[in-house]
Amino acid sequence: MLPIVLLLIAVSAALIAESVQAGQYGSFSAIVAFYAPVSPGLLAQVAQPQIWGLSALVVLALLSLRWRLAQQLLALSLILFSALPLISLFGTQHYIASLGGFPMLGSGQGVIKYLALLALGITLLRWPVATAAERFWLNFVPVGLVLLWIGGMKFFPFEAKGIVDLVSSSPLLSWLYLVADEQMASDLIGLFDWLALLLLAAGYRWPRLFIPGFLMCGSVFITTQTFLISFPPSWSSPGVLSSSGVFIIKDLWFIANMLLLAQAWWQRSGSRLA
Template sequence: MNLKHINNALTFLLLLSFLLLGVSFALGANPNTLTATFSFYGLDTLIGVNTLGLLTGSTMLALVATTLAAHLKLIKPTAALVLAIIISIVPLLTLFASNRRMEQLGGFPIIGSGQGIIKYFSILPIYLFLFCKSKLSDKQHVLLNFIPVAMVLLWIGGMKFYEFEAKAIVGLVETSPFMSWLYALFSVRGASNVIGGFDVLFAVLLGFGLFLNNKKLIIVSSLACLSVFLMTQTFLLSAPNAFSSNTLLERLGQFVIKDLWYIGNLIVIATLMIFKPAK
């Protein structure tokens, strides 16, 4: 497999995701997310939510421009790396905010905001692979890209065993042509347990496959993990009010678009552990 094609695919995923996210924030989508994030830094009282959205969206669009320029070797990748770090770290630090936690779960971060925030872990490993490939060994790149995949699958998979999360996904599952059959075989709670068990099982198996350097196990578990992130993309087509601005640019759209980064993480893992790319 040609390394240039792999880099092109990864860059496309980054450009597409941040273009969509940048536009949605700049247009004022999901103000509650902005308020919850920037209240941690005390900025919500100093800057209006519309301005915060414009700043956030502009930063993401600047990342699009610098990533494309660095990919085309028009500029050094420093600017893209710095912006990627900022965009990743700013929301991640808010996991420590009190408004992100559920006391009934021992302070565990809220399911919706927690899932959305931890997805920012997946950005930096992709950027390091694209622009700092020689700085790290293949094993280090694989580990860095595996950690966010395992983290989000264990997180969202584990939360599926709670009743409130089982009820929360009903609207998405029952309208999905690929998943609605689960409710014909299982209860709402049972279907959620099946989905959660799938996520957790293959995250663990992928870890074992990488540790044992078992190519067959890596292939099977990687494809299973990939199916999770591809499945979430179909929700943009099957969810209630699909194709509306509320679905594409508001909370669901922003949440689902971030899963493109995990597809990128899995591409890196497959590149280094299954394929041997030509320079």
Template sequence: MNLKLTNNVVAFLLTISFLLLGLSFALDAGQNLLSATFSFYHIDSLISVSALGLLSGSFMIALGFATLLAHFQLMKPTGALLFASIISLIPLLTLLASNRWMTQLGGFPIIGSGQGIIKYFAVVPLYLFLFYKDKLTDKQHVLLNFIPVAMVLLWIGGMKFYEFEAKGIVSLVETSPFMSWLYTLFSVQGASNVIGGFDVLFALLLGAGIFLDNKKLIIVSGLACLSVFLMTQTFLFNATGAFSAATLFDGLGLFVIKDLWYIANLAVIAHLMLFQSAK
């Protein structure tokens, strides 16, 4: 995988994800997510949620086009990086609010909104790689892209060992042609434990492979991590109500589309660790 191909993959995934997310918010989807975010800043009392959705969606759509234009060198990348930083920072700062966490259950992020928020850690490292690759060393780029992958897999994988999360994923697992077989072998909690163990194990192995510069371990663990994020994309097609506006542009879609960023993170890691010796 040469640099041009990697850049194309990263740029495409960032562009399509922000265009879809922007369209979702602009269409007045995800009102609960917007309310939780902007109530942290006390803005929801000044402007309606619908207007906030249109504003947020417009910014994300603008970022999608800015990413594409900067990638083809039709505009300077500074604007795209600034947009990405602001769009990521606004929701990430709300992690300081207590209502984002389930302190009574080990401090995990709230299902849905909290899980979706931590995914924004993946964004800025991708823009730094795409437009400012030479400003950092390859090892720094690898670390910046690995941290969000490890964070989401360890965090959300760890949640799978709790009953509330095991029950929360039933509707997704039982309708998946790739995962429903787990319920024939295990209980609801047992299947969730297997999924969570898979996430945690291969996140740790990927970290070990990077630290040891072990290409075979990186390939095996990287493909396993990739399978997690590819699997979530299939939920859009086989979950209850698949292909409906509610699935594609509301809660599930808003949550799953963000996993495209992690596919891009893994593409960056693969490029730097497997196809280009880290400096």
């Protein structure tokens, strides 16, 4: 599992770096706004270290396929790289003021995904000593939080309206609008997210519940990756992700979390299924 995780980190970091280089900042501008007043000149200036950091993640992830020292450096880099975005969640700029602010996420929907990257960093740092239970719950937290939080927002009209273009463009999801209206389709997606995370968590105690939970959670993040094909605005130009595309590609981090928690679950529970 670990080589696949490292490759997912490398691919996502490379694509995001290319996007930032092209000026597709997305939630990055809201993150910067937490620390300093934003201006176009400041964004361009701060983006350069961001590109260097992402490029370093690509190199370290690839080197980690062979060397443990590179894996440790990658782990520390992931922790540091995810810390600043996550700290900015304590500000107000990531929430929708017209809806009361916290917990109504705006740009914060992209920022909370850095929790997945943080969990990956801690897991890699503690890889030789962490128990299976630690690795399972460490990687469950970001998966559970994003499905609980963003899934819960699907029950609100503003979010139901916001996902229409994505859902209607998807061959995997567009059928929902044939059997339900805009709000009901969004509600069904939210209920699916919540059921998936409950089954995944319960699967730690009752192993036979894990597989349906794993498949359901995994399908959420894999489906979002298909938006890169079905949703043309995911790309600002050939090979360069738009801000929407950067938001989507970050779900590769959750797929990496899922692989690591599955490996931990199998080490703990595999023999009990025999």
